[in-house]
Amino acid sequence: MQNIDIKEVLSDGQKLSGTTVNVCGWIRTARDSKTMAFLALNDGTSLKHLQIVIDKNNFSADALSAFMKNGASVSVVGKVVPAMKEGEFEINAESVELLGDCPLDYPLQKKYHTMEYLRTIPHLRVRTNTMNAMLRVRSKLSFAIHRFFQENGYVYIHTPIITGSDCEGAGEIFRVTTQEYKDAMKAADEEDYIAKDFFKRKAGLTVSGQLEGEVAAMAMGKIYTFGPTFRAENSNTPRHAAEFWQVEPEVAFAKLPDIIEIATKMIKYIIKAVIDECPDELAFFENAFEKGLREKLQKVVDSDFQVLDYADAIEILKKSGQQFQYPVEWGLDLQSEHERYITEQVFNKPVFVINYPKHIKSFYMKQNDDGKTVAATDLLVPGVGEIIGCSEREADYDKLKQAMVDKGLNVADYTYYLDLRKYGSVPHSGFGLGLERILMYVTGIGNIRDVQLYARTAGDLMV
Ligand code: 4AD
Numbered sequence: 001m002q003n004i005d006i007k008e009v010l011s012d013g014q015k016l017s018g019t020t021v022n023v024c025g026w027i028r029t030a031r032d033s034k035t036m037a038f039l040a041l042n043d044g045t046s047l048k049h050l051q052i053v054i055d056k057n058n059f060s061a062d063a064l065s066a067f068m069k070n071g072a073s074v075s076v077v078g079k080v081v082p083a084m085k086e087g088e089f090e091i092n093a094e095s096v097e098l099l100g101d102c103p104l105d106y107p108l109q110k111k112y113h114t115m116e117y118l119r120t121i122p123h124l125r126v127r128t129n130t131m132n133a134m135l136r137v138r139s140k141l142s143f144a145i146h147r148f149f150q151e152n153g154y155v156y157i158h159t160p161i162i163t164g165s166d167c168e169g170a171g172e173i174f175r176v177t178t179q180e181y182k183d184a185m186k187a188a189d190e191e192d193y194i195a196k197d198f199f200k201r202k203a204g205l206t207v208s209g210q211l212e213g214e215v216a217a218m219a220m221g222k223i224y225t226f227g228p229t230f231r232a233e234n235s236n237t238p239r240h241a242a243e244f245w246q247v248e249p250e251v252a253f254a255k256l257p258d259i260i261e262i263a264t265k266m267i268k269y270i271i272k273a274v275i276d277e278c279p280d281e282l283a284f285f286e287n288a289f290e291k292g293l294r295e296k297l298q299k300v301v302d303s304d305f306q307v308l309d310y311a312d313a314i315e316i317l318k319k320s321g322q323q324f325q326y327p328v329e330w331g332l333d334l335q336s337e338h339e340r341y342i343t344e345q346v347f348n349k350p351v352f353v354i355n356y357p358k359h360i361k362s363f364y365m366k367q368n369d370d371g372k373t374v375a376a377t378d379l380l381v382p383g384v385g386e387i388i389g390c391s392e393r394e395a396d397y398d399k400l401k402q403a404m405v406d407k408g409l410n411v412a413d414y415t416y417y418l419d420l421r422k423y424g425s426v427p428h429s430g431f432g433l434g435l436e437r438i439l440m441y442v443t444g445i446g447n448i449r450d451v452q453l454y455a456r457t458a459g460d461l462m463v
C-alpha cells in the first residue's frame with residue numbers, strides 16, 4: 001500500500017473517514033496508558049502531528065516495546081476515524097511496522113530545548129516544530145518571490161557564483177583558489193601565486209549578483225536573480241551570515257521612486273502569500289516567538305510604507321533625547337540601534353530611508369545633484385533593521401569612473417561595467433532583499449542562525 005501524506009489525513013479527514021490508509025513518519029511522542037497507546041506522528045508535510053491510536057489488546061507486548069519510542073520511524077496502516085475534538089481525525093492502527101529504531105540517547109527526548117542547543121545538532125533540529133515551520137515558510141516565501149517576478153514579466157537570471165569583482169567594494173570576499181593551503185598562507189609573492197592559480201587572476205565567491213544582473217538588464221529590461229551570496233564579514237551579530245540568499249531585481253528605465261514602488265509591491269505580495277498559505281505556521285510563531293505577529297504582517301500588507309530622507313532621520317535621532325551608543329551626525333552611517341529607534345519607536349512600520357551621504361555608500365549608486373548624496377535607499381523594518389539595500393545606478397560614464405577611483409577600486413577590473421555606460425546607457429535601478437532577513441521578520445525568529453538549515457557564520461561552520 002502506498003503511503004499518503006499526513007497533511008492529507010489532517011485536511012481531508014472527512015473524505016477519508018472510514019477508509020484504511022498507510023501513513024509513515026517519525027514518532028514525536030509515544031504515550032502509554034493501561035489499555036491504549038498513542039503516537040504523535042509527523043512526516044514533515046504539516047506542522048500538526050497525526051494521532052495514531054493503538055488498542056494494546058491487538059499488539060503483543062514485544063511488538064509494542066519495539067516501536068513505542070520517541071524519534072523512531074514507523075509505517076502505520078489503519079482506519080481514519082473522527083477524533084475527540086470536533087472536525088479532527090486520527091488513525092486507529094491495525095499494524096505498525098518499525099522502519100528505523102531510535103535508542104534512548106536520541107537528543108530530542110525532552111519537549112523543550114534552547115535554540116543554542118539545537119544549533120549543535122543541525123541534522124536533528126530539523127525534526128523540531130520550529131524548524132518544520134520555518135522551512136515550510138522559507139519554501140513558500142521563496143516560491144512567492146519567483147511568482148511575483150514571473151507574473152510581472154521579469155526574466156530569472158543565474159549570475160555567477162565565482163567572480164573576479166567585488167560588487168560592494170567592501171573587501172569581504174571569500175577567496176576561491178586551487179593553490180595549496182600552505183602556499184596561500186605564506187604567499188609572499190602574490191603575483192606568482194596568482195599566476196599559478198586556476199583562473200590566473202584573483203577570484204572569489206560573489207557578494208552580490210548585481211553587477212552581472214545589470215549586464216543582463218541592459219538587454220532583457222527587467223531581470224531578477226535569486227541565489228546564494230557570500231560575505232566574509234567578521235561581525236558576530238544575530239543578523240549577519242557568511243552565506244545567505246539574496247533576491248536582486250534590476251530594472252532598466254526605472255528611477256529611485258519606481259524601484260521603491262516595485263520593492264513595496266513585492267514585499268506586500270510575498271507577505272500576503274505567507275499569510276494565506278501558512279496559517280498554522282504563523283499561529284505557531286505567534287505563540288512561540290512573537291506576540292502580535294499576524295497583526296503586524298497584516299498591517300504591512302494593508303498600509304503604506306514610510307519614506308524618510310536620511311537627513312530627516314538624523315534630525316529625528318538628534319531630537320529623540322535617547323542615549324545612543326554610537327554618535328548621530330550627518331555623514332555617519334546609521335547603526336542598528338538608530339534603525340531600530342526609527343522603525344520601532346517613531347513609525348512602527350517599514351521605512352525607506354533615502355538619499356544617504358555618498359561617501360558611506362557603494363560606488364555604483366547614482367549621485368544626486370546636490371553633490372553630497374546618492375539616490376539610494378535601505379528598507380528598515382521593526383525588529384530586524386535593514387532587509388533591503390536599493391539604489392538607482394549611476395548611468396553616467398565619467399561620474400561612475402570617478403567614483404570608482406575615489407573609492408580605491410581597480411578600474412581595470414570593471415571595464416565591462418563601465419562599457420554599459422558607454423554603449424546605450426539608460427537610467428536603471430535595482431535592489432537586494434536578504435531572504436534570511438525577511439524570514440526573520442515574517443517568523444519572529446530572532447537569530448539568523450535559526451532560519452537556515454545550516455548556519456554559516458564567522459567561526460562556526462557546523463558541517
Ligand atoms: O545592502 P546590500 O549589501 O546590497 C547589495 O548587495 C546590493 N548589491 C543589492 C542590489 O542593489 N542588488 O545587501 C542587500 C541585502 C541587505 O539589505 C540584507 O537584507 C542582506 O542583503 N544582507 C545580509 N543578510 C544576511 N547576512 C549578511 N551578512 C548580509 N549582508 C547583506
Ligand code: MG
Nearest residue numbers: 378386388389
Ligand atoms: Mg546594505
